[in-house]
Amino acid sequence: MERHKFSYDRRGLPRILSGFPADIEIENPPAGIPASISGEIGNISSEGASLLLNSSLPVSAIVTLRLDLPPDSSPIETKAQVMWSYFLARNKKFNCGVRFLDLGEKHREVLNKLIGEGMENNKSVPERRRSDRRVKTKELKERLWKAEMVLKKVKKTMGRRVVITGLGVIAPNGIGKEEFWKANLEGKSGVDLIRDFDVSLFNSKIAAQIKKIDPLDFVPKKVAKRVDRFVHLGLSSCKLALDDSKLNLNKEDKTKIGILIGSGLGGAIFHEEQILAGYEKGAHRLNPLCVPRITPNAVASHIAIQYGLLGPNMVISTACSSGTIAIGEATRKIQNNDIDICIAGGTEAPLTQFTFGAYCALRVLSRKNSSPQEASRPFDKKRDGFVLGEGSAIVVLEELNHAKKRGAHIYAEIIGYSCNSGAYHMVMPQPTGKDIVKAIIDSLKDARIKPAEIDYINAHGTSTPQNDRVETKAIKEVFGNYAYKIPVSSTKSMVGHTIGAAGAIEAVVCCLTIENQIIPPTINYKYPDPECDLDYVPNKPREAKIKTILSNSFGFGSNNACLIIRRYSG
Amino acid sequence: MDKKQIEQKIKEILADRLDIDIKKIKLDSDLVDDLGMDSLGAVEIMYEMREKFGVDIPERELSGIEKVKDIIEYFERTCNKNI
Numbered sequence: 001m002e003r004h005k006f007s008y009d010r011r012g013l014p015r016i017l018s019g020f021p022a023d024i025e026i027e028n029p030p031a032g033i034p035a036s037i038s039g040e041i042g043n044i045s046s047e048g049a050s051l052l053l054n055s056s057l058p059v060s061a062i063v064t065l066r067l068d069l070p071p072d073s074s075p076i077e078t079k080a081q082v083m084w085s086y087f088l089a090r091n092k093k094f095n096c097g098v099r100f101l102d103l104g105e106k107h108r109e110v111l112n113k114l115i116g117e118g119m120e121n122n123k124s125v126p127e128r129r130r131s132d133r134r135v136k137t138k139e140l141k142e143r144l145w146k147a148e149m150v151l152k153k154v155k156k157t158m159g160r161r162v163v164i165t166g167l168g169v170i171a172p173n174g175i176g177k178e179e180f181w182k183a184n185l186e187g188k189s190g191v192d193l194i195r196d197f198d199v200s201l202f203n204s205k206i207a208a209q210i211k212k213i214d215p216l217d218f219v220p221k222k223v224a225k226r227v228d229r230f231v232h233l234g235l236s237s238c239k240l241a242l243d244d245s246k247l248n249l250n251k252e253d254k255t256k257i258g259i260l261i262g263s264g265l266g267g268a269i270f271h272e273e274q275i276l277a278g279y280e281k282g283a284h285r286l287n288p289l290c291v292p293r294i295t296p297n298a299v300a301s302h303i304a305i306q307y308g309l310l311g312p313n314m315v316i317s318t319a320c321s322s323g324t325i326a327i328g329e330a331t332r333k334i335q336n337n338d339i340d341i342c343i344a345g346g347t348e349a350p351l352t353q354f355t356f357g358a359y360c361a362l363r364v365l366s367r368k369n370s371s372p373q374e375a376s377r378p379f380d381k382k383r384d385g386f387v388l389g390e391g392s393a394i395v396v397l398e399e400l401n402h403a404k405k406r407g408a409h410i411y412a413e414i415i416g417y418s419c420n421s422g423a424y425h426m427v428m429p430q431p432t433g434k435d436i437v438k439a440i441i442d443s444l445k446d447a448r449i450k451p452a453e454i455d456y457i458n459a460h461g462t463s464t465p466q467n468d469r470v471e472t473k474a475i476k477e478v479f480g481n482y483a484y485k486i487p488v489s490s491t492k493s494m495v496g497h498t499i500g501a502a503g504a505i506e507a508v509v510c511c512l513t514i515e516n517q518i519i520p521p522t523i524n525y526k527y528p529d530p531e532c533d534l535d536y537v538p539n540k541p542r543e544a545k546i547k548t549i550l551s552n553s554f555g556f557g558s559n560n561a562c563l564i565i566r567r568y569s570g
Numbered sequence: 571m572d573k574k575q576i577e578q579k580i581k582e583i584l585a586d587r588l589d590i591d592i593k594k595i596k597l598d599s600d601l602v603d604d605l606g607m608d609s610l611g612a613v614e615i616m617y618e619m620r621e622k623f624g625v626d627i628p629e630r631e632l633s634g635i636e637k638v639k640d641i642i643e644y645f646e647r648t649c650n651k652n653i
Binding site: 220221222225226285287288289292 | 586587588589610613614616617620
């Protein structure tokens, strides 16, 4: 039998709380009431008990009560006076209170002993104090307060919409949004032979490089000397974006401005230089700025230092989807009311001998060295890998009301974001593309739109055989027959694969597509692939009515992310 | 190397690393207050000295270096010792 359980009454006195049998015999029962009633003990103390009985008792009646307490104690019999009696609808019984009239000393001891034992045996029962009720009130107040906070949070974050109000881009085929957009419409490739370092032994000898950029145009000399190229590019595109947004930072609450930048590799160039220097001169003679120059978060920190921005500051490194995830997470931060403005994007400068060699060794790079500008050909049957590129893009994200209040130009609104992992492979996409399908569906759900509302897809489209096939398959699975009607194009056909910057550059393309209502093409598309049979906007830009765009990014290590960007219309 | 040459070289390093006009660097200029050197700047300049002249400024000596002329004096001291 389960051992009896104890509870405590309002005054902190213990009672037996259980269903042990209790029998009652009534002397001279009035008409309609049986002489003997059975039931069970509700609570008990040495003064009296409350009983759950099968029928009601007349108040003040004197009854004989027989209690059958736990097996190791003797049964108790006593005369008792009925104090109250009422019907309990909950368990369809009568709750009767009785006061013991002649409970013998012996039985009183038994009861007290039982209660005492129970107190010792029930260590889990917290010791109650006289201030019990006050504690309970406090608990209730705390719960109420928590609920209020949740409600406040919901109210605070409800309806917070995020818009893009500034674009800054430094891409291999154009610096600044005007030049970059013009190059996109002309189908101008930024890919060329590598001349900055020796590639004679590599299979691939081409890359998308930014040629004419002087960091001093954008960055103070003292800073420029202390940072690696990926930070140069990041600071430069950040300046472009902030100028474009016309934000007056001095008028803003700088604690409400965050920075989220994507970078896959960090300061690869300086890292490599220092490793070589270390081998040459000894590791004790490395440059003192080694650590602050190489670390990937240097870019976000330098932006913060330069502009005095005090909000959350971080770098996201999820390989090829870093830029998209940075923008998506920044959107969430604004939606959650952590910040009002976020400088978000990506930057990458991987063009250095070792890093380039590492990508060559991975055999993911195109080997079409004979005509570099035609090497990146996403969705084409003869595609043979991507072209590594450097670049940076940063967008200014802003809470809608904040942007409206200062009369900012709104390029577009970010209405959906999702990211997930395929947990599959460090380099290969999941062959069925189910993780990509889920990412796209999740972003549609987040945006609360139907698949048929997507007017254009800016594909990840790297130009590797696997990615383009799986991406096409996933798009067809999500959109069904409608997939054949959506224009899909790949920016990487022109700017190569800029790893951590790719997603951000593509977000800029989406904004400019919405702004100009022209879809940039997938260049170098010549030979249709039966496995890639969608409308890839081959080679020529196309005017179209574009309202909502899906932008895909899938990173090495199965990191998938999707953004849904929509034209802002009030 | 005579004193003038050393002075010129050190001023060049300071101007380059701290991004200031070389004409503004006087022998009496305070490295921190006048030239805006921070701790990273200090290690950078130490590094440059070592790379260009092979002169190591140990950290315990740093506390004695406040002005441009202190660097030059330290320099002469170590160079003479080496000779």
